[in-house]
Every structure is written in C-alpha cells, then in structure tokens.
Amino acid sequence: MSDTQTSPLSPTGTERKLPFALQNDEDLLIVVRRHWLYFTLRMLGVAGAGVLGTVLGIVLVAKTFGFDGNPGRIAVGVIALWALYWLVRGYFTWYRYENDLWAVTNQRIVDSIRRHWFHHRMSSADLVDVEDINVVRHGILPTMFNFGDVRCQTAGEVPNFVLSGIPKPTEVLASIDAARDASRRSLRGAF
Template sequence: MMHLEQLPNQRTNERMVLFIRRHWIAPFQIFGIFIILLLLPVAIGYLFYDNFVIWMQQDVFGPLISLIVIMYFLCVWLFSFIEFTDYYLDTWIVTTERIINIEQKGLFNRTASELQLEAVQDVTSDVEGVFRTIFDYGDVIIQTAGELKHFHFKEIPHPEDIKERIIHIVDQDREQKELQGIRTTPKPRLVKTKTPE
C-alpha cells in the first residue's frame, strides 16, 4: 500500500484521508473474458477433433497449428495481464489539501493528476445497473474549476459514502481557509446519485 511519504509534492501538515482503489469485483469481468478466451480454442478443438488430430500429424500443419495456438494463448495472457495491471494500479488519494488521481493506461503509460480542494465544484456518485447496486460499487465524478474539467473515480466501492466524505473534506478545507482569510470558490453542490429504476 502507498504511504503518504510517497506522495508527490507533499506539503507540511498534509495528511491522507482516503486511499481508494477499484472495487474487488471489477476484475471478475476481466477474469470472465479471460476464461471465455481460454475455452474458445478448446471448444473449437473439441468440435473438429478428428480433423485436428489429422492436421497435427502432418509435417507442415502440425507445427504451424501449434505455433498459432501458443501465440493465441500468449496474446490472451498478455491482454489479461494488461487489464489486471490497469485495474490494480488505478488509485485515487484524497488528502486534507488535494485530490490525486493516478491512472494506469496500458503497461507503460501512467497519468497522475492533482486537484486542489478549493477547485472542487460538484461531486456526483453514479451507480448504474443491478450488479453494481447489489455489490455497492460505482463511479464518483468530481467537477472542477481547473483545466481538467472532471476527475472520474471508476468502479470504486461505496460511491455514495465516498462522495459524502469528499464533500465533507472540501467543506472543512473551505471553512479553514475562510478563517485564514483565503478566498475560495463556492461550496460544492450535492448532485443526486444516479441509481437504477
């Protein structure tokens, strides 16, 4: 787990309030696709078993089919590894002063964005579908006044609770800055949570 000492540009008196990863159920979609892709050549081999045995005994087609099957399984494994890496390395951190969005995009591309709490305008939670409602996970979207128009926390657990906590943290930050005489943007609006009907 990441510790506050590892945060970029840590400020004095800044402390981590929330460390969020995607919900544990999210990789099951990846796992389901992985299983289907693994079983596909097995099913094809079973359907064409007689022809497959004849082809594998030939000098040219046997090694060629073996090579194609091996390459297929390597591609499936690579696809699954990239998707799982993307799932595991996506993190969102809320501190007493800012929100940090770290998103992995593929194996060699990572984007880290930072948002000051005073730039938060709206916070929305979105839970769509029966599956997400049952397992209580969804998205939280933070509208900003900065260059980046929104921060999107994808497939996180308890999105409604996290939305409320973020709004509370932003309100505390604004009150503290008002006491210090620092000008801030208006309070974030509570936006109704989307839930399936």
C-alpha cells in the same frame, strides 16, 4: 479493513506506497481502488475469451486436418500465440487493477493510473476547485454489491474526475464533500 481504505494501509495491513509525495501540511484521508467485483468481472471476460478461443482452436484443428504435418504445427503456433496473448492481457488487467488508485487528502484529489510498465498518468485537483460531486451506479451488480462511479466536476485544468468502479461510492462522496467543505473553510479563514 473495508474496501474503502481510511488510511494509507493496504487490506493486508502493510503500508501502501503512494505514487506521489504528500505536500506540506497535507494529510491522507482515504485511498480508494476499484471494487474487487469490477476487477473479477473483467478478469472473467479475459479468461473466458482466452480459454474459449484456445479450446475452440484445438477442437477445430483436431476435427479438420489434425496436428500432424506443417498445417498442424502452424495451427499449434497460432493457438499458442492466442493463449499467450490472453495470458498477457490478463496480467495487465491485474496490473492495472493493482496500480489504479485515487487518493483524497485534506487539500486535493489525486488520480493515479498505470496501464503497463511504461505508462503512468497522474492528475490532481485542489479540493477548493471541486464544484459538483455525484454518484452514478448502473445495473444490478453495482447496486447489490455497492460499487459505482463518483464524478467530480472541477474548475481546474482537468474538468472532471471520475472515480470509476469504486466500493461504497456514497461514503466516498461524503468524504470528498466533507474534505472540500473543510478546505474551503480553511481557505476563507486564511484571508
């Protein structure tokens, strides 16, 4: 299966539980997560900061006063706290990647994000309220690996939806545009 999922299935083929319930007569069109490279680059930054700081701390302490005595024990504690901080930060970077998704149905766009265990933000905009859609791609890597941002300007309470760092943004834009047009046609047909 591609990075842009066309069914409520995860890449492993198991059913993905959506963080929201579908409304009556609502069909899921696509579920989109951030591109794997977007996540990998962030994790490399976190891992690099954690490893580099830990190694520099160990080398600095070893070359100055050593690990013996109270200063050494304090230094070990500080270095351990540094490493633990970056491990936890790495975990929550992964957690956010796993729990940050956008869904497009035949009625709305849903943005669901969980930054940590005690935070969940979900926004929804009706497709008929989507006024303008554009794709933004900055840099060499997003161009080479085909990921970027899809920005949807809406007339609803949430003025802008930004699907950032997603794979195949032009295909996602086309899907949203087609769903929006179909939603508007069905709304006109209801009157």
